[in-house]
Each structure stands twice: as structure tokens, then as C-alpha cells.
Amino acid sequence: MAKKKFVYLFKESDGKNKALFGGKGANLAEMTALGMPVPQGFTITTEACSQYYADGAKLSETIINEVFANLKKIEKEVGKKFGDSKNPFLVSVRSGAPVSMPGMMDTILNLGLNDVSVKALANLTENPRFAYDCYRRFIQMYSDVVIGLSKEHFEQVIDAKKKSKGIVLDTEFTAEDLKELIEDYKGFFFKSKGYEFPQDPKVQLVGAIEAVFRSWDNPRAISYRRMKNISSNCGTAVNVQSMVFGNMGPTSGTGVAFTRNPATGEKKLYGEYLMNAQGEDVVAGIRTPSSIDDLKKDNEEAYNQFVSIASKLENYFHDMQDMEFTIERGKLYMLQTRSGKRTAQAAINIAIDLVNEGLCTKEAAIMGIDPQQLDDLLHPTFDVKAISKAVALAEGLPASPGAASGKIAFSAEEAVERARAGESVILVRLETAAEDIEGMNAAKGILTARGGLTSHAAVVARGMGKCCVSGCKDLAIDMESRTATIAGNIFTDKDIISLDGASGKIYAGVIETVEPNITGNFQTIMSWANELRTLKVRANADTPHDAKVARSFGAEGIGLCRSEHMFFDEARIPVIREMIVSKTLEQRKIALDKLLIMQREDFIGIYNEMKGYPVTIRFLDPPLHEFLPKEREEIESLAKDMNISYEELQATVDQLHEANPMLGHRGCRLSVTFPEIAEMQTRAVIEAAIEVNKAGANVKAEIMIPLVGEVKELAFVKKTVVETAKKVMEEQGINVDYSVGTMIEVPRAALTAQEIALEAEFFSFGTNDLTQMTFGFSRDDADKYLSAYYKNKILEFDPFVRLDQVGVGSLIKLAVERGKAANPNLKLGICGEHGGDPSTVEFCNKVGLNYVSCSPFRVPIAIMAAAQAAVRSK
């Protein structure tokens, strides 16, 4: 076997291989190959990173030797030497992962400085102040990043020095002051560590490389990767690059620019720079940078060269670029280029412009869009100016995007009442439950103290497209005094708060919002996506209103209509409760007859909105106790309303209590024990369809039986459905196009798909429950241990948000194979929360599903992801 090569000069690397060289390294190689002025250096590959971890978090001799061999080549090329007293070689050491993780990992600049080389630098630049400032910064950065001595210690040393010198700003230090400061730094270092600050540049370099590799696994990076769905396995590359200096005097400078405006997409170089400064000065904000256009005045030649490079880069990469450059004594150097981050609106505009300019194909333009980012375009947001001035009180989890302001309501009933009276309210709860749905719907936004990104509040709010911040640890609610305390500030029901569901931030008072501005370009790009994709996209919608929103966002049907969600309506819950406490079949049928009338109306409304697109109606799913109150007072009050004794109602509640309701008496198990429920629901589905068909429509009703684990369960319930449907159609003399299928959400259903497919006309993967049962994770309880799982890298992402393709996915694949083999006409879809997650959409496309279904507000995201999946699968 050929020895593995771990270190490549920029001019040796393959600029297309980001997996090996990281994004930064690959692009440095590309710019080098394009003949652009890149300070030379080398990349240590991501394989070296894996090797570093395999060797117990240590750089092996092999890698170190390779590093120094390459270092020698670069030294020769630039004519400088590490630690040289005349012409010392200085480098930057930067991370560069295959997928960009800005700011998450470590960087060391000015490496190679020591007591000897600093003098040479002072002589060469004839700027001792600059040289000693560099050295001072280097000691501080190195001590922090490599050695673990926190910056604050050094800041204290600086403060002491300022005091003794009677000065206020760093810039007031003279070169002599800085020399003294360096001695103080070194003294502090020795005192803290018991050894001298490393003077050998080679020792410095090994330490720095190890530090960058180590930073791949810092908690910040781990949590960033989880948020952005980046695998933890790939590792980072390290780039060692000759230093160039933007702070070598008035003819030097440094800047950042985008080839187009990242906020709007406008085609115009956009950026800023500072003369006589280092990168960190631009960021620090002490001096105000100039617009990139002004560079023309400062250095026309460099400006023209930069404009030309920027244009070349964009043409080369077929995408808007984000570039860093430095001018050292009048000469331009390119430090980095990468695909620029942009707003959703800009992303769309740029994509369309690039195609129009002939710079890329529609496919490539679509691939350049982050589907997830489209979310920003689908909800109201805070006015940018207003929010930039606001200071957040506290932060919770960004559970559902959008922005909202309103007075606090402490209960769902209150929210409904006050909203009806015309108030804007924010529902503030410890957590929410099924019975709060109406209140959530009435509120402008929802804030909870408990619950994660997949808590009830979060899931329901996302479904409604309603802003929600969940799990705010700084929120305490006192129901007695009707106050909410947010990070120490007390609020009553008269006080207004504002929520930003995209950031999770909570503000006091009103903040202005702007409605989403869906321009023609958004329509255009969606139409391109629609042309490319083969996967259909449906929505999860329970009401005519949801159905309408779904259609307006491009949904091609309803993949999940939760028939029971309608039962939580204020007017209906008494009827369903009446059904639950019924002692005889006759009593139950009386209640069901009342529900029939209501359900039929709902379905009529939904069918009317869907205009012939298929509507999948899931039969009653939750355990019946979800419809009953839990607390004694509520039970007493309900018993009174229902005209039965407290004891009787309490007995019903007790009898319905379950140790593990998630695995209890629910789903099709209800239709087995109470076939009259399935009968009523079938009647509502078919009668409503007949009603709508009479007006000339062609309803496609898909009756979906939930929680099936055994084919005979489905066959049993299907028999009730088919017989009832037949009866209704005969009664009315009109036929309805309907089919019967099942959710695949119990592992056994997936495993026995070959049997179930013989009874089912379609499968819809209910990935929420399937994930719960496949992992054995209760969604309501997993918070207790998932943080430890993330911390220890046991899980890299929340399996309730992004489909676990290895485990749950293998079950889905198996079900698809077994199901299709038994019934080639089987229609396949997915209707869990995952349906709107881009990586899941790609998976669904790959395993051959016919459609995904997600909340209406995620339909455009799913469409975009489906288009990308189609392009990728070509």
C-alpha cells in the first residue's frame, strides 16, 4: 500500500476535493491554480485529523515530519526562515472543515514570532511598534487557544500596564511599552505554567495544529454541527499559510467583500476594508471601515485587480463569493474565497440572476439554495431596524419561526376569550397539551417554560405557522398571582411581550413586524423546482384554513388530516367527552351521531379547498384520556357540566389511565374495541365526499388507519370501513373515489409490510411514532438524557427533527421493499414531522416514496428539497 500523504502544498491540492482539504484549503488551491496572488502554504488533510484522534489526540511523528518537509519547501519559495534573525517566516494556522463552520474552530496568526524574529520583523518593516504589537497579540492568542490560558488574564496585565502608563487606549502604547508588556506576558505565562513561553517556532507550530484539530470537538462546534446537520465524522483540515500584513503602514490594508449584495442579491461588489489594520480590527469596530468602492481612491491598481479577481472567481465557481483580502505595502493578496452566506431573498434573486446571466443552469441554481432558509420567507419577521435596537430579556428554543407581540394570556381559554375581544395575546404556559390547541390558534405566539423543539407546543405551532419559543428556562409562571417572571422581570396580563420564533429571543414591549414579501422571483424559483422534482409534496392539514394555506404554498394534496384535532374545538369536546363516558353502545352512538354532523362539515370544508387533490384522513388516534381533564377541580367542574357524579367521572378517568399511553389503547386499537367510532368516521368521510361531488367535484378520499402492527388489525377495521362506505353510497346512490391504507408507525408494521400491503392501498410512514418505538425514546421524556447524548457525541442530531436514516431509515427501506414486492401498486408517503426536513426529503426520494407530507409552512422547503434530491439522483 502506498503511504498515505497527509500534507499538500496549495499548488498540489485538488481544489475539487473539499472532503480531504476542507473548504478553505480547496479554495486556496483553486485560487493558486487560477494564478491569483495567494500567500503560499500547505494544507494538512482531514485524514490527518482522523489520524490525530485515532492516535489518542496526538500528532504522529509521520505527520509532523511531513509538515516540516513541506514547511521547508515554502520557506525556500518565499525566501524566509522560521525564527530567522534577518528574514523570519511567519504563518497563520487556520481550520478549514469540508462544510463551513464559521467561527466555531480555532485560528492562530503570526506564528513564528519569538524574541529573535520579532526584532527582525521590526527592522524589516522599520515599524517596531507594529512588530511588538504582533508579538504581543501572538502570545495572547497562542496562550489562549493552544495552552488554555484564558484571554482575560492577559487583559488584566494590559489594564495594569495602561494604568501605570496613564493611558486609555491600546493604540496609545509605544513600541517600548509593548516590549515591556511582552515581558509581563511572558512572566505571567511562566508563573502560570511553570515553563517559558515556547520560543521554538516548530514547537509553536505543532501545538497550533493540535489545537485546531482539538477544536473540531469543542462543545461549540458539536452543537453547531447538530444544529446544521453536519456529521461529526469528517474532521477538519488545517491550513498553514505565509502571513501577510495589512497593518504594515498606510499602504497596507485588509478587507472583506461579496461579489453581490448578500442581503438583497443585487449584482454589485459589496464589502468594506480598513487601511493599516489586521482582520480583527475590522471586526472590533473601533474604527469605521470604508466601502470597498473607496479602495479605488486608496489604491486603484489593487482595486482593479481585486474587481477582476472577484469577477473571475464568481465566474469560476458559478456562485456569489465571499472573499478576504489583504494589501501589504500596496500589493494585493487573496486570503480566502468561499460561497457567500446570504439571506433567503438574496439567495433566490442571485440564483435567478446567475441563470439569466448564463453563469449556471437552473439545476445548479436550485442546488445553491438552502431549502431550510426558505422558512424565513414564510413568516412575519421583526422589522430589521426595530429589532437591531431591542435588547432581549431572555432566550428559549426557536421552536417555530415568525415574530409576534401581544399581551400575556395565562390559559388557552383566556387566550380565546381575549382574542375574540380583539386583543393580541401571547399564550404563556409551563407547557401546552392537546386541549390548548384552540388557545394556541387564537394567540399571536406561544411561549413555554418547558419542552424542546419537538414538544407539543413546538409541533403544533409549526403546523399552524405560528411563532413559538419553547423551553425558556428563565420563565416562571405564578398562576395564582397571574404573573410571569422572565429573567427576573415580572409581567402581568396587561404587559406586552414580543417573541422571535426564529432566534428564540423574548423582548419586553411591542416590536414592529413586517409581513413576508413573496416576490415574483420566489414564484419563479419554485416553478423551476416543480419542474425538476419527481417526488410529490403534500401537507398535513386538519382544517379548511390549513388546507387553503397548504394549497397556496403549492401542496398537491393532504397527506395527513388528523380527524381528532377537530374534537378539541370548544363546541365539540363536550360531545366527545359524552362519548367517552358512555356506558352502553346506545349511549355512545347518540354521542357519535352528534359528532358525525360536525365531522362531515369539516370534511366538506377541506374537500372544497383541495379541489380534487387527494385528502388522507387519519382516523381517531390518541388515547381517549387525552380528551378528559386530569386535575381534581377540573374533573369536578366537568362532572357538574355533564350532570354526572364526580366519583363516576373520576372512575372513568382512572380507568383510562395508562402507564405508557404512547404504547397504550390508541390508534386502530380504538376502532377494534369500538367499531362504531370507525363507522361514524367513515360515514362522515363518505357523506361529505358525496355532498361535494354533487357540486361537480371529484373528491379523492384516502382513509388512513393509524397504529397498525398486524395485518389482521387493518383487515378488521377495513371491513367496517368498506361495509359502511358501501351502505352510505347505496343510500345516496352516488359513488365516491376512496381508498383505505395505513400508517406505518409501529416497527412490526414495517417488518410485516409484505402482509399489510395485501390489505392496504397505501402506506404513510408516521415517522414520529416510528422513531419513538424504534429508538425506545419517549418524545416527552427524552430531554432528560438527550443533552448528555449530544455532549458525548452519542447522537449528533435530534432524531425527531432529522430522520435517523441508519436505524429508522433501514426499517422504512425494508417496509418499502417488502410492501412493494407484495403489492406493486402500493402508494407510499411519509407524514411525520420529518416530512419537511430536507435531508429526510432526499432520503424519501432515494428509497422511492411517492410523496412527502409536512406542515403547510414547510411545503416550499419540501418542494425545494425534492427538486435538489431529483438533481442529485441523476
Next chain:
Amino acid sequence: MAKKKFVYLFKESDGKNKALFGGKGANLAEMTALGMPVPQGFTITTEACSQYYADGAKLSETIINEVFANLKKIEKEVGKKFGDSKNPFLVSVRSGAPVSMPGMMDTILNLGLNDVSVKALANLTENPRFAYDCYRRFIQMYSDVVIGLSKEHFEQVIDAKKKSKGIVLDTEFTAEDLKELIEDYKGFFFKSKGYEFPQDPKVQLVGAIEAVFRSWDNPRAISYRRMKNISSNCGTAVNVQSMVFGNMGPTSGTGVAFTRNPATGEKKLYGEYLMNAQGEDVVAGIRTPSSIDDLKKDNEEAYNQFVSIASKLENYFHDMQDMEFTIERGKLYMLQTRSGKRTAQAAINIAIDLVNEGLCTKEAAIMGIDPQQLDDLLHPTFDVKAISKAVALAEGLPASPGAASGKIAFSAEEAVERARAGESVILVRLETAAEDIEGMNAAKGILTARGGLTSHAAVVARGMGKCCVSGCKDLAIDMESRTATIAGNIFTDKDIISLDGASGKIYAGVIETVEPNITGNFQTIMSWANELRTLKVRANADTPHDAKVARSFGAEGIGLCRSEHMFFDEARIPVIREMIVSKTLEQRKIALDKLLIMQREDFIGIYNEMKGYPVTIRFLDPPLHEFLPKEREEIESLAKDMNISYEELQATVDQLHEANPMLGHRGCRLSVTFPEIAEMQTRAVIEAAIEVNKAGANVKAEIMIPLVGEVKELAFVKKTVVETAKKVMEEQGINVDYSVGTMIEVPRAALTAQEIALEAEFFSFGTNDLTQMTFGFSRDDADKYLSAYYKNKILEFDPFVRLDQVGVGSLIKLAVERGKAANPNLKLGICGEHGGDPSTVEFCNKVGLNYVSCSPFRVPIAIMAAAQAAVRSK
């Protein structure tokens, strides 16, 4: 395709094909082929039964035509004709399933009688009373079984007739009385049904055949099949056979006999008969039957012929036979032969005798034993005489076999205290929980009002080999007055009750018990089983005592030692509670240090018993809240004991509360969040092993990590284990033979077995949890719907008792394949409740597991089942 044949004459059928002809039909064919005197007839196959159901519970014309074609052949053969006025043909119509289901399905005798043929029968037999009695019985039986008019109605008609005639016994009716009675019967029939009792024998026959097929699915048969693990798919055959009469006068008779004594196995014809009687008279018990030996005096020829036939049949079938015969006017007819049911002891004795007599091989002898039945030999039972006189108060579920008498204890603590004081107590509870274990252990038996065959009480009791009756619906407990009401009778703690765990019956007062008598033959048969099997058998044992019992029953190791079961001990629970309420790592470590000492002692005890056999120790599994009380009073009292405030303890309890504890913070998730627990447990395992090894033993410790679903979970915990073990072994300078593996009980673990097998040295299938998660059935809640599932034939058996081979089994197969492919040295076992179920043992043998592990009291059953599986797989 050749037309399917649905009806076969006895002389045409294949006596080896019980699947097609049923047991009875096949054996009638065999006897016919052996030239024995069998009343001729034909068998309607099990395929006809399937066809009957496929045709919507109706006999098709095809089948009816075939029946009558064969009927004609038999009529010709016997020279009689259906409904003939001279020589009428009469038949019996009997069910006969592939697997014997005695008494579960319907039978009709004397079919063919009508107003015409009854006179002919009277003339032919010169016995009008006999003829009219037959007709009277036929009308009654036919109306009941075929038409659905209950017997009681006819009994009322008889009573009225008796009264009018002034007689008491049926036998006092004259022929004329019976004629009148027949008219009354027919009148009643017409009044009830609106049409005449069918006179056409062909109509009678079709009705009877349909009734037998229909009876395959009566509730009694469904529940019998579930109990006996018989599939519902196979259907029953129907045998139509010429009638012969044992009640044709003093030279006629009928009887039943076994070729050996079914209670003891003694080799001696054993049976009884009655002259001038029909089969039902023998059963009715009005006349006392004679011993079969006396037949020699009544009819020596018939006796000799019967003895010779019996011996021929036993030799032919190589097994003890249970035969029915009739003597009609001196001539012997064989009506049936089948393998005789026998006691467990008899089964063993007969098996050994058959081998010794050269009648069958060891393999065949082993195959003839019902492994399940061995259970009877492993527990004390009620004295047969004493129990035959006792009348049960009520019946619960036969949760754990054995028999026990004792005074009632109402709580676990009370049971412990009073047992310590020397009393025999029966623990009587609404249901039991983990904290009751000590009380259950102290009691002689356990009775609960709630919970099924897999409830906590049932599972734990079976593990302890302790008698338990669960889910007794007639039991009410009033803790305040300290009384238990059983079917209306009130008992206090001074009253004695007796439980029969094998039947589920509850008695008042003491009933004498006998200890199991394990004779030399039992040993012999087990040694044969051990020679044959390849699958190893281990036991689930948590204490040295359990380990000892397991060894004495032949266990070859411990497959599951639940390390937490020791924590429920009275002396320990305070320490584990101390650990749970710890606020800091330090506090927790102090508590863990105390637990370490205790656990080490337990493991030393277990290792000592197991003498070098492997011991699999499962690390802490249940959610921590299981160790804390739930009721306010208990929490208050515990807080006092622990010297913390009620509020603090209540807060801990609340914080640990889970919505779905089965899917919550338990298993390896505890070791991820609290690695110090795994550290302590590893230390206990290894230190104990070193201690025992010092005395010259060679402990094989297998550390089993529960609830793994992702390989990184296992890798994480394994790291703690390996590092701790290394440390302990270095401290002591002694090495221990240990391995680390995992339970496969989460579906995802099975699906990703190829990854997990790279970290695990063994897999042990935890089929309890695997069944819960694969089906999505909570064991604690499934009672609510499972009865409806059985009733509607959605499930045929309890998947927590018998492994669901289709669904859960397919997951196990997948895990075995994927796991073995990745790690060919992987050791495979099963340790769920299913490990002792014979059909599951066969499955485990087939998919290639190395061992099964079950409760100590089921080890002989598993050994026997493993031997049978090995024979079958040859």
C-alpha cells in the same frame, strides 16, 4: 389444474396426513388400513373448512355434491339408505382438527333419524324405546348445535312431561312417552323457528357439517387454541361415520380405554365400559362403569379382540393410545384412537418404558413429551384427594404454578414481618410493584385483583417458582378495614386461603399439598434431552438462592442477573434512594460506595454457586423513580427518614416523573448520564470475581449493557467498564475473564446490529422490551384491548408469552444475520420471559442462537424443548 378433492372415504385417506384429514380422520384411516373393525364413512378435509370460510361461511355446491357422492358409496357398502323405511342409514358427524382440541367443537349423533326412519329402527332393533330415545336425543342435539335452540328449552319440555307422567328419571319414560315427547319437541321447534324440524336427512347432514365447521371459531375454541398455542388458520376436518349402537340391548355396550395408565404410566390396559349404553351415559355418571378387565366376563371374544387391537395400535403408533369402542349386539367396533393424554409423571415413565421395550427410539420418546407439562413436576401441588373435595371460591388467572395455603397479608412489609415470625402468609394485593419483591419472596403465594399473565406479580412469581393467581376480578380489598372480599366472602388477616397457581382457583381454608416427586425416570429423560440438544440453557437468577435452584435444575449459566433487583432489599433501598436524591457527584459517590459493598457480596454468592459457569450481569435498568414512593404519605415518611424536607423529596419525585417510563430515562441511558453508576457496578463485578478466583475458581463474568439502540451508547459505557475493570485488576494484580455485551431489546439495536456487533462480545435478546416496542404494546396497558384482539382473531396468542415469530422474530433473525456477518465470534442468547416457552426455544434453535435463558423453574422445560428442536431440525 386438477380439481381439488374435498371428501375422502376412510379407506382412501392418507393416515399420515393429519393436516388434511385431522387427527381423528387420519387415525380412522389408519385403523381401516390395519383391517380393524371401523364403522365406515368419510372425511371432509380441512381444506373444505378453509373453503367454507372463504365462501362466506357456506358449504359450496361442489363440496355438497362430493359429500353426497361419497355418502352413496357408503350406503351401498353397508346396505342401508338415508331415511329408508326398512333399513335406514344413520351417521355421526364429528369434528377432527389436526391438533386435538377435545370437547371444544361440536358433534352430532344419530343423524338421519326422522319420522319414517325411527320406525324402521324400532322394527330392526325390536326396541322401540331405544329408537324413540335416539330420535328424541337427536332432535335435541341437532336443535342445539345446528339451529342454535338451547338445550335448556328442551329440558323444560322434558320436565313438564315428567311432571305430567308423575315420574322422576328419564329412564322411566316408556316408548309411548318418548313418542309424545318427540311431538312436544317438534311443536316447540315449530313455535320457535316458524318451520318444521328438518325431516330430510340430506338437509340434516349439510346443516351438521356447516355447524361443525362453524364451531371451529366459537369463542371456546379460540381461547383454547390461544392457551395451547394452536394456530387458528388450519381449520378442522369433519368425519361422517356410520352409527353403531352400544345401547341396542344387553349384548351391546360402549367404553373408553388407554393402553397404559395415564396417571402413572403403568403398562396395563386401563379403562371402563358400560353395557347397553351410549357414550354420553358413561360420561353422565348415573350408572357406574365397569373396569375394562370385566369385559372378559361379559364378552370374552370382544375383550380378546380389543386387547389385541389395543396392543397392535400401540405398536403401530409407538405411543400410548386412548381408544373409544362400541359393541353392537356382541360385535366390536373401534370408533377412535389417538395419543392418550397423560400426567407429566406418566409421560416420563411411558417414554422410558417405550424405549426400553424397543417400541421407539430415544428421539421419538423425547418428541412425545409436552415440555410445558413438565412444569407440573416442579412445584408443590394440592393433594389430589383433598382438592377433589374442595369447592373453589373464585378463579383468577393461573399466573404461576404451585399450590399454597396461608393467612392473608395485606402489604409486603406485613408479609415479611409475619413470615419472619413463622406464619405462612398469602400476599393479597390489588397489584404488585417492584418494591413488593421482598414481601412476595416471604409469602407462600400471591393473589392479585389486577394484572394479567405477564403482570409484575406473575413474572416475578414465576421467576421465584412461587404460586401466584393474578387478575382475580372477584377480589376486592379494603385496606382500611383490612379485609379482602372474595366473591362476596369477607376475609381478615386471621383467615386462611389456598391458591392453586396452575388452575387459578382460590379456596377458603387449608388444603394439603404434596411436594414434587422427582423420580429417577425424570433424571433419565432429562439426561437423554441433554444428549440430544445443541442449544445451551441458562437461567435468569438474581440471587445466590436462585442461582442454586437454577443449577439443580440443570442450568449451564446465568443468562440474566438483574443487578437492580438486589436494590429493592429492605436494607438497601435507603442507600439507592440516598443515591437518587444526591445533588452532587460527590454525594452520589458516597452512596455508590455503600452499594458497592453490598453488590460485591451478592456477586460473590452467585459466582460461588455457579462454579465457573458464565454469569451475565445486566447493569442498572429501571428508571430511578421506581425506587421512590408515589403517594404523598409515603413520600412524607421517607423524607423524614432521609432527613430532608418533604418538598425537596417531592420535587425529586416530580422531576423523575415520566410520561412514558418504558421509553424513558433507563437502561444504558442511566450509565450515560451517571457514568459513576456503571463504574461502581463494574467494580463490584470484577472485585467479586477476583475474590472468588482467589479461592481457585474461574469466574466468567459477562457484563451486559441494557437498552442499547446505537453503537456509540455501548461504546461509551463500555469505555467506562473497560477502564474501571483494568484499574481494579491492576490494583489487585489479578486478571478476570470477563466480556462486555449488550441486550438487544430496542428495535434500532436489531436494525443496526452490524454496527453494535463490532463493540459487543455477545447479544442477548431482551424479548420483553423488544416485543413492547416492536408491537407498540405497553405490557401494563395491553389488557385494555387484547381481549378484543383475541375475540376478533386479530391475535391468536399473547405475544408476551409466546414469541411473535413473524414480527419480533423477523427482527431477531435480522439482528442475528447482521450481527454475525460483522462479528462471527458473537455469542447469541435470549433472556426475555419467552426463553422458557417451547415454541420460542425451537425458534431460537432455528435462527442459530447459542443459548436461551429462562426462570430457574422453567429450565427443564427449556432443556426438553431444546432437545425436541434439535431432533426436529435434523
